[in-house]
Amino acid sequence: MPHSAPPPDVEQTEVGSYFVANYPPFSVWNSDAVATQATPALASAPVPDVPLGMYLHIPFCRKRCHFCYFRVYTDRNAKEVESYLDLLGREWELYASCPAVAGRRVDFVYFGGGTPSFLSTAQLRRLVERLTRSAPWSGAEEITFECEPGTLTEAKLGAIRDMGVTRLSLGVENFDDRILEINGRAHRSPEIGRSYAFARSLGFPQINIDLIAGMLGETDANWRACIDRTLALDPDSVTIYQMELPYNTTISGDILKGTGQFAEPVANWATKRRWVDEAFAALERAGYHIGSAYTAVKNPATTRFVYRDRLWEGADLVGLGVASFGHVNGVHMQNMDTWEKYSGAIDRGEIPLGRAYRPTVDERLIREFVLQLKRGRLRPGYFAAKYGVDVLERFAEGLASLKSSGYLAGADQEAVALTRAGLLRVDVLLPRFFLPQHTGIRYT
Numbered sequence: 236m237p238h239s240a241p242p243p244d245v246e247q248t249e250v251g252s253y254f255v256a257n258y259p260p261f262s263v264w265n266s267d268a269v270a271t272q273a274t275p276a277l278a279s280a281p282v283p284d285v286p287l288g289m290y291l292h293i294p295f296c297r298k299r300c301h302f303c304y305f306r307v308y309t310d311r312n313a314k315e316v317e318s319y320l321d322l323l324g325r326e327w328e329l330y331a332s333c334p335a336v337a338g339r340r341v342d343f344v345y346f347g348g349g350t351p352s353f354l355s356t357a358q359l360r361r362l363v364e365r366l367t368r369s370a371p372w373s374g375a376e377e378i379t380f381e382c383e384p385g386t387l388t389e390a391k392l393g394a395i396r397d398m399g400v401t402r403l404s405l406g407v408e409n410f411d412d413r414i415l416e417i418n419g420r421a422h423r424s425p426e427i428g429r430s431y432a433f434a435r436s437l438g439f440p441q442i443n444i445d446l447i448a449g450m451l452g453e454t455d456a457n458w459r460a461c462i463d464r465t466l467a468l469d470p471d472s473v474t475i476y477q478m479e480l481p482y483n484t485t486i487s488g489d490i491l492k493g494t495g496q497f498a499e500p501v502a503n504w505a506t507k508r509r510w511v512d513e514a515f516a517a518l519e520r521a522g523y524h525i526g527s528a529y530t531a532v533k534n535p536a537t538t539r540f541v542y543r544d545r546l547w548e549g550a551d552l553v554g555l556g557v558a559s560f561g562h563v564n565g566v567h568m569q570n571m572d573t574w575e576k577y578s579g580a581i582d583r584g585e586i587p588l589g590r591a592y593r594p595t596v597d598e599r600l601i602r603e604f605v606l607q608l609k610r611g612r613l614r615p616g617y618f619a620a621k622y623g624v625d626v627l628e629r630f631a632e633g634l635a636s637l638k639s640s641g642y643l644a645g646a647d648q649e650a651v652a653l654t655r656a657g658l659l660r661v662d663v664l665l666p667r668f669f670l671p672q673h674t675g676i677r678y679t
Contacts, residue, residue: 246503248449250487252678253479255609255665257560257567258602260678264567264592273591276564277333286342286545291323291366292556294349297386301419301451301497304481306558306572307349319574320358322581323555324365329586330553331369335564341370342550343541344378350406352382356394363398377401377541385422387430389437396437402540403434404443404474410464414452417499419485431468441471441538448510449478449502451486458510462517472532472540473523475514477507481679508659515655527610528661547606548617549599558589565599567592598670600624605665611658613651626651633667 281287295316296307311319330336354362363372372378379402380395395403405427409415412423434442444465448458465473478501480487489496502510515525523531532538546552546562554561558572571577571589580587594602600622607613618626627634627646634651637643642657642664657664666674 246505248478248480248501248503248507250480250482250490252481253477253662255605255662255678258605258669259592259594259598259673260669260676261569262677262679263673264569264590266590268566268591268593269568269588272566272593273563273568273588276566276593277330277335277586279335279564281335281339281551281564286550287336287339288343288345288542288545288550288552289327289341289366290345290347290552290554290556290559290561291351292347292349292554292559293351293354294319294557295353296348296350297353297383297421298419299485301417301485302447302478302480303419303485304483305349308574316354316358318578319557320354320362320365322578323362325581326555326587327366327553328369329581329584330555333586335551336553339370341372341375343545344372344375345542346378346380346400348381350383350386351380352386352391352395356391359391359394359398372399375399377539379404379540379542381406382430383422384426384430387426387433389433392430392433392437396439400439402441402443403439404445405431405434405470406445407465408445408447409450409453409457410461411452411457414450414457417452417497418450428468431470443472443474444468444470446473446475446514447478448475448514449507451497451499451501453502453510455510458513462514466517466521469533471534471538472526472530473514473518474530475511476529477504477511478502504660511659512655525611525658528658529609547603547609549603565593567594596622600626600629601668601670604630605668608651608653608665608668609661611653611661615648615651630668636667637664 294307295311296309299307299309378398378400380400381404383406407427408420410424410427415423431442446461446465480490480501486497486501515531518531519525523533524535526532526535530540551563552561553563554568554570557570557574557577559570561568568588568591571580571587576589577587600618604613604618604626615626618624627648634643634646637657642654644652644654653661
């Protein structure tokens with residue numbers, strides 16, 4: 236199937252993946268590589284000086300958002316949740332016994348989902364106690380925890396703070412109750428203010444607010460109101476994604492089947508880019524700095540996103556949980572993507588990998604180049620030192636095409652920098668740097 240990211244001149248939001256999260260595309264990863272590549276990688280000593288992170292997928296939600304494309308469950312009972320948390324603990328113990336992971340310091344941790352804050356205070360405490368027996372997190376540079384505002388109480392936030400969480404990310408998405416409702420969100424606007432106030436009172440080092448530009452029912456007036464309310468909260472960072480429609484979302488299913496479930500249209504790409512541009516401009520006027528195609532931070536000296544930056548520079552990551560992604564000793568890995576297969580493998584004492592891929596050195600270079608380009612600015616010297624490659628020469632054709640399109644602000648040995656127009660559409664530009672065999676194919 237064709238690569239599903241639309242070319243820059245296609246404005247309608249069609250069904251397909253837009254966001255580039257990794258390289259090579261997930262569609263070239265395969266199950267055979269689990270035995271031939273992933274297993275030997277885990278049995279080998281780690282590469283010196285490569286940081287190690289941990290991602291925990293908590294796949295439970297009160298409701299499934301209509302735009303969600305992650306592996307989530309809304310129908311699991313308390314016993315099944317406890318069983319899953321036990322599986323996470325056992326999976327980490329299996330990893331911790333592998334030569335590639337054993338004895339290494341955990342540099343960063345990310346609780347994602349799903350909804351990590353769906354768990355009770357007691358469940359969170361038991362999970363963290365179990366996981367940190369094998370590898371303490373006391374030295375971690377960053378611990379990020381995703382939250383849905385309606386699942387938070389002051390007591391639960393206190394427990395999350397006690398876990399050592401340094402970066403709390405609130406999945407606000409929008410402040411308008413009607414828009415939250417028609418997009419399938421579980422929380423409502425009053426819960427945003429309450430949870431944010433609780434979090435501020437507890438002294439989290441960094442609070443991030445997530446927004447989505449282009450949700451069903453979004454309007455110019457409401458988007459401006461969302462930005463005003465975000466600025467009034469004064470978060471340490473703001474993340475803004477442009478609404479996309481991967482194949483497995485409820486909205487995508489409605490479009491493909493023509494069932495007419497949703498009356499509200501999805502905004503086109505030009506409108507979503509304009510909304511993000513307006514948000515970035517307002518944030519900059521308020522003193523924020525644009526750190527990537529999706530993020531604005533109030534103080535770059537103190538507000539960082541270690542998880543993102545480490546992964547974009549080739550760190551190792553152990554991905555725990557159903558369908559989770561990781562990367563260890565030069566091999567991309569993904570866990571089995573159903574509850575039954577995932578739990579069955581752990582019950583057999585096996586790390587539950589479903590597919591893997593070992594990128595070549597050139598593919599690793601491309602991966603870091605395209606991901607770091609999402610910051611809007613990268614240093615050629617980094618690639619010269621790490622790979623011995625002049626990226627200005629290696630990617631000359633792609634850079635020239637960006638320049639001729641008005642998306643490249645400059646490219647020299649100091650920096651490769653995108654224009655704002657390039658930054659706002661960066662994901663659709665990145666395939667220009669892919670190898671020929673990875674263009675024209677389905678991304679996922």
